[in-house]
Amino acid sequence: MQLDGKTPSGPLQNKWDKYRFETKLVNPANKRKYSIIVVGTGLAGASASASLAELGYDVKAFCIQDSPRRAHSIAAQGGINAAKNYPNDGDSIWRLFYDTVKGGDFRAREANVYRLAQVSNNIIDQCVAQGVPFAREYGGMLANRSFGGAQVSRTFYARGQTGQQLLLGAYGALSRQIGAGKVQMFTRRELVDIVIVQDKARGIIVRNLITGEMERYAADAVVLATGGYGTVFYLSTNADSCNVGAAFKAYKKGALFANPCFTQIHPTCIPHTSDYQAKLTLMSESLRNDGRVWVPKDPTDSRRPNQIPEEDRSYFLEEKYPSFGNLVPRDVASRNAKEQCDAGRGVGPTGYAVYLDFADAIKRDGQDVIRRKYGNLFDMYQNITDDNPYETPMMIYPASHYTMGGLWVDYELQTTIPGLFSLGESNFSDHGANRLGASALMQGLADGYFVIPYTIGPYLATNGVSEVTADHQAFHDAAQKATEQDQKLLAINGNQTVREIHVKLGKIMVENVGMARNAAGLKQAIEEIKSLREEFWQDVKVPGTASDYNLSLQKAGRLADFLEFAEVMALDALERDESCGCHLREEHQTEENEAKRDDDNYCHVAAWEYDGYGNTPKFHKEPLVFENVELTQRSYK
Amino acid sequence: MTTTGEHTINITLKVWRQKGPQDKGRFETIPVQNVETHESFLEMLDQVNEKLTHEGKDPIAFDNDCREGICGMCGCVVDGIAHGPQKAMTLCQLHMRKFNDGDVIAIEPWRARAFKVIKDLMVDRSPLDKIIQAGGYVSVNTGSPQDANALPVPMEVAEKAMDAAACIGCGACVAACPNASAMLFVSAKVSQLALLPQGQPEAAQRAIAMVNTMDDLLFGNCSNHRVCEAVCPKEISIVNIARLNREFMKAGFASEAV
Numbered sequence: 001m002q003l004d005g006k007t008p009s010g011p012l013q014n015k016w017d018k019y020r021f022e023t024k025l026v027n028p029a030n031k032r033k034y035s036i037i038v039v040g041t042g043l044a045g046a047s048a049s050a051s052l053a054e055l056g057y058d059v060k061a062f063c064i065q066d067s068p069r070r071a072h073s074i075a076a077q078g079g080i081n082a083a084k085n086y087p088n089d090g091d092s093i094w095r096l097f098y099d100t101v102k103g104g105d106f107r108a109r110e111a112n113v114y115r116l117a118q119v120s121n122n123i124i125d126q127c128v129a130q131g132v133p134f135a136r137e138y139g140g141m142l143a144n145r146s147f148g149g150a151q152v153s154r155t156f157y158a159r160g161q162t163g164q165q166l167l168l169g170a171y172g173a174l175s176r177q178i179g180a181g182k183v184q185m186f187t188r189r190e191l192v193d194i195v196i197v198q199d200k201a202r203g204i205i206v207r208n209l210i211t212g213e214m215e216r217y218a219a220d221a222v223v224l225a226t227g228g229y230g231t232v233f234y235l236s237t238n239a240d241s242c243n244v245g246a247a248f249k250a251y252k253k254g255a256l257f258a259n260p261c262f263t264q265i266h267p268t269c270i271p272h273t274s275d276y277q278a279k280l281t282l283m284s285e286s287l288r289n290d291g292r293v294w295v296p297k298d299p300t301d302s303r304r305p306n307q308i309p310e311e312d313r314s315y316f317l318e319e320k321y322p323s324f325g326n327l328v329p330r331d332v333a334s335r336n337a338k339e340q341c342d343a344g345r346g347v348g349p350t351g352y353a354v355y356l357d358f359a360d361a362i363k364r365d366g367q368d369v370i371r372r373k374y375g376n377l378f379d380m381y382q383n384i385t386d387d388n389p390y391e392t393p394m395m396i397y398p399a400s401h402y403t404m405g406g407l408w409v410d411y412e413l414q415t416t417i418p419g420l421f422s423l424g425e426s427n428f429s430d431h432g433a434n435r436l437g438a439s440a441l442m443q444g445l446a447d448g449y450f451v452i453p454y455t456i457g458p459y460l461a462t463n464g465v466s467e468v469t470a471d472h473q474a475f476h477d478a479a480q481k482a483t484e485q486d487q488k489l490l491a492i493n494g495n496q497t498v499r500e501i502h503v504k505l506g507k508i509m510v511e512n513v514g515m516a517r518n519a520a521g522l523k524q525a526i527e528e529i530k531s532l533r534e535e536f537w538q539d540v541k542v543p544g545t546a547s548d549y550n551l552s553l554q555k556a557g558r559l560a561d562f563l564e565f566a567e568v569m570a571l572d573a574l575e576r577d578e579s580c581g582c583h584l585r586e587e588h589q590t591e592e593n594e595a596k597r598d599d600d601n602y603c604h605v606a607a608w609e610y611d612g613y614g615n616t617p618k619f620h621k622e623p624l625v626f627e628n629v630e631l632t633q634r635s636y637k
Numbered sequence: 638m639t640t641t642g643e644h645t646i647n648i649t650l651k652v653w654r655q656k657g658p659q660d661k662g663r664f665e666t667i668p669v670q671n672v673e674t675h676e677s678f679l680e681m682l683d684q685v686n687e688k689l690t691h692e693g694k695d696p697i698a699f700d701n702d703c704r705e706g707i708c709g710m711c712g713c714v715v716d717g718i719a720h721g722p723q724k725a726m727t728l729c730q731l732h733m734r735k736f737n738d739g740d741v742i743a744i745e746p747w748r749a750r751a752f753k754v755i756k757d758l759m760v761d762r763s764p765l766d767k768i769i770q771a772g773g774y775v776s777v778n779t780g781s782p783q784d785a786n787a788l789p790v791p792m793e794v795a796e797k798a799m800d801a802a803a804c805i806g807c808g809a810c811v812a813a814c815p816n817a818s819a820m821l822f823v824s825a826k827v828s829q830l831a832l833l834p835q836g837q838p839e840a841a842q843r844a845i846a847m848v849n850t851m852d853d854l855l856f857g858n859c860s861n862h863r864v865c866e867a868v869c870p871k872e873i874s875i876v877n878i879a880r881l882n883r884e885f886m887k888a889g890f891a892s893e894a895v
């Protein structure tokens with residue numbers, strides 16, 4: 001298969017204009033004849049549904065939660081980037097583009113990233129007009145901060161609730177279209193299959209989570225905005241319902257899955273402490289602006305942190321990276337924390353945590369200043385851990401947070417299945433091997449507000465209105481298959497709950513496909529995943545029936561997907577025999593344990609094609625061509 | 638892994654079980670052993686559900702998603718209080734260290750005329766979405782706005798708008814209100830947008846449309862009991878209700894003038 005990214009020709013700055021000028025438009029009077037299904041109502045899906053409906057398309061939107069406002073985007077804390085350059089500190093579209101490509105360790109497509117930087121400014125305008133209460137300066141202008149070690153202040157924020165406020169803005173726009181009858185909203189629905197008729201995406205099958213019924217919906221195009229797959233690690237910063245299901249169903253129907261091994265592990269999360277822990281809560285990255293990360297030098301040191309004198313502490317990030325110190329990028333901070341803990345210097349009841357200490361900042365600025373900056377986070381930390389971070393250092397440990405990999409899409413955000421598009425975290429498009437802080441919100445809204453409304457048009461205009469309805473045999477077959485899987489799961493009646501098996505999968509993934517990977521570990525993981533999959537299909541216990549609200553059954557379906565998908569992740573990590581961004585292969589590191597890229601052999605997107613259950617998927621490459629930036633080695637020394 | 642030296646308690650749940658909207662429902666008593674005190678309330682329910690699953694019984698259905706107090710999906714009445722005993726906290730952020738060994742804990746779904754019970758502790762809160770659909774937004778199409786800084790907003794105003802915008806749409810205010818009114822929820826959105834210049838052109842119309850829709854959807858009226866404010870996990874203030882009333886009055890005058 002030849003993968004064509006469909007990047008328009010010409011200078012980088014003109015590509016998006018050129019694309020918009022040259023593509024076929026849908027006659028405005030005809031737009032209402034086209035129906036579009038949008039799965040997901042996070043930033044990407046809600047903004048897409050609203051914008052497409054405003055244009056006149058007939059939109060059906062779907063989400064798992066009881067309301068579109070609860071998509072996982074709601075949890076994003078820190079902020080959203082844009083190249084406004086309001087602080088006049090040297091930012092520009094080019095710089096945002098460059099930082100994103102470099103931050104992704106040169107594993108993303110230049111043209112897509114440039115477009116992202118171009119539309120970033122429109123996003124802020126749009127959100128402000130919707131009434132998103134961004135933080136302001138005294139004069140009434142928008143406030144900006146520097147985030148994730150960026151050297152310019154380009155991050156817009158709404159307290160520690162930026163994702164919530166942006167999502168509520170998009171939800172407002174979506175609600176307006178629902179109220180106007182332009183969008184039909186289906187909540188508490190989970191996609192269980194995508195229906196392909198004559199090689200084109202023509203609709204979806206969803207489980208009605210309340211009645212258990214398999215419902216069939218047809219449309220002229222299908223858009224997936226279903227988020228990331230971070231919960232493959234079981235514990236993560238993601239919400240409970242996050243899953244790979246929709247993207248994985250697309251993959252099984254022939255859409256290629258790109259760079260599945262690129263996953264981001266966030267350095268500052270509340271560590272794992274108890275058996276029944278359901279999540280690892282994120283403590284915003286901004287804490288590293290004032291907190292100092294350290295561990296005791298002596299692994300046997302059992303004193304309380306405040307009793308350990310300076311000379312017995314190792315501020316390992318400051319020591320190793322004198323110029324960036326505690327502000328090194330996420331992957332570097334995470335890996336170093338793990339290294340310390342693996343060497344036995346970790347703290348806390350499990351030994352898998354490091355201190356994040358504010359004592360110096362409090363001494364320097366006073367408690368009030370620190371409270372004003374981080375009060376919410378400190379309260380949240382204290383509520384969860386019962387420790388007071390004003391008095392004793394926080395304990396943090398890295399956790400699965402974001403997935404850069406996703407469905408392969410071209411410049412139009414179309415997957416390899418005609419008529420099937422993918423937006424937001426569910427695609428692989430813009431962040432390469434590592435995402436910078438505050439760039440996921442930007443990408444989700446860019447895709448939904450400003451890209452898909454243009455790029456879906458040419459497909460619709462070329463293919464015309466489809467005759468296929470949800471009564472087509474393909475829909476009945478797909479619904480039947482999904483029902484059969486449910487029956488099979490219910491009939492196993494084994495000894496392990498879905499959660500117990502997911503915990504086992506998480507362990508395999510964290511140990512071998514997590515922050516540091518090597519060939520032997522990956523090969524072992526593949527074998528372990530395969531046998532765990534067998535175990536699941538023989539020993540899982542799913543109570544209840546399929547004709548009712550049945551969370552165990554929903555979760556069993558999601559886990560079944562993860563148990564197949566995890567293998568593709570490990571395979572991809574094995575195939576990528578280099579280190580880049582978040583993907584550290586222990587065989588390829590510099591003397592200082594930094595990722596060592598191999599641009600001669602791995603400057604490509606790895607895209608996997610499903611080849612039947614249990615078979616090794618087919619591997620495809622999309623070479624990455626850099627015409628505008630020079631590939632350099634990251635260095636944060 | 639279990640943490641060493643950490644507390645565990647034994648408790649008894651009296652939990653509402655209801656198969657579906659038509660079922661009458663009843664309390665079921667479930668003893669729960671070995672609850673680690675730093676489990677969250679929902680992790681404790683997970684623990685119960687694991688046990689029920691092993692016994693081949695139907696797990697307790699409850700809504701949740703983010704488990705960090707922001708999505709608004711969780712929520713039950715615990716010992717008579719929406720979201721439980723801890724102030725300004727969603728149920729998912731309540732921890733078991735707030736309970737004592739031997740406690741009997743009653744758990745019920747939100748009860749309000751406008752919210753039907755779906756199963757056990759899950760209710761249908763879609764009426765809240767319908768209220769927003771009636772006008773809880775600024776009517777602006779994608780692509781039309783001017784530069785974001787063309788419209789300065791004083792910092793205090795932005796902060797007040799943000800206070801109101803913090804509502805997570807959980808519905809606890811409705812569940813706690815003796816009239817099952819959604820006034821706090823409605824007023825939060827009306828206030829956020831009325832405070833900001835962007836929201837002003839539609840302020841009057843928005844207040845009327847949202848309040849009327851609230852009435853149509855069987856929510857009750859506000860008679861100043863203030864329980865809503867007391868249970869709100871995001872500390873949305875009833876000052877917003879006063880602001881809503883002002884908008885509503887203004888709207889009334891405006892429509893009479895036409």
Ligand SMILES: Cc1cc2nc3c(=O)[nH]c(=O)nc-3n(C[C@H](O)[C@H](O)[C@H](O)COP(=O)(O)OP(=O)(O)OC[C@H]3O[C@@H](n4cnc5c(N)ncnc54)[C@H](O)[C@@H]3O)c2cc1C
Pocket residue numbers: 039040041042043044045062063064065068070071072073074075076077078079080162163189190191192225226227228237238239242243245246282401402423424425426437438439440441442444
């Ligand atoms: C704790 C946390 C903090 C973060 N902070 C930041 C930040 O400060 N800045 C930043 O830029 N990024 C941040 N991120 C990342 C960012 O929030 C996400 O990448 C982004 O919001 C994803 O948006 P999305 O629209 O692609 O998907 P989501 O918001 O995850 O939405 C997915 C949607 O798809 C639906 N869905 C999923 N599967 C199915 C299915 N099978 N059937 C039907 N519907 C389905 C869901 O119901 C939901 O509506 C953070 C992430 C986390 C976890």
Ligand code: SF4
Pocket residue numbers: 803804805806807808809810811821822825865868869870871872873
């Ligand atoms: S006002 Fe408070 S209690 Fe009511 S829905 Fe909003 S957050 Fe929940």
Ligand code: FES
Pocket residue numbers: 700701702703704705706707708709710711712727728729730
């Ligand atoms: S689960 Fe999201 S607020 Fe409680």
